[in-house]
Amino acid sequence: QVLLVESGGGLVQAGGSLRLSCAASGRTFSYYYTVWFRQAPGKEREFVAVISRTGTSTYYADSVKGRFTISRDNALTTMYLEMNSLKPEDTAVYYCAARSLGYSTNFAMYNYWGQGTQVTVSS
16 A cells, blocks of 8 residues: 655746645555646546656656656656646646556556645636
């Protein structure tokens, strides 16, 4: 089992930047593929980005490609999401999640979740 805690959310103006962190504890962090999802009010949970266990492979949703960067530091058992050129449509609660059996962009495939951190982008 792995426990996940997100931080770094906040209020930012359009065009600004934020860096989210997802700190893990419990079972060896490098055992898991880790991912960021987000959920805006009234909308379904949406895939944002995923990173492999070693951090060498990443995959992004088209809506964030070129603006967001996912990374991880296994020594610090932490995953990050660097968000640049933020837009009002990026406003959502951002969640990190983990699974051991490879990539998935389907939130239902992840069994370990953080509590979420709110990101609000004003226009």
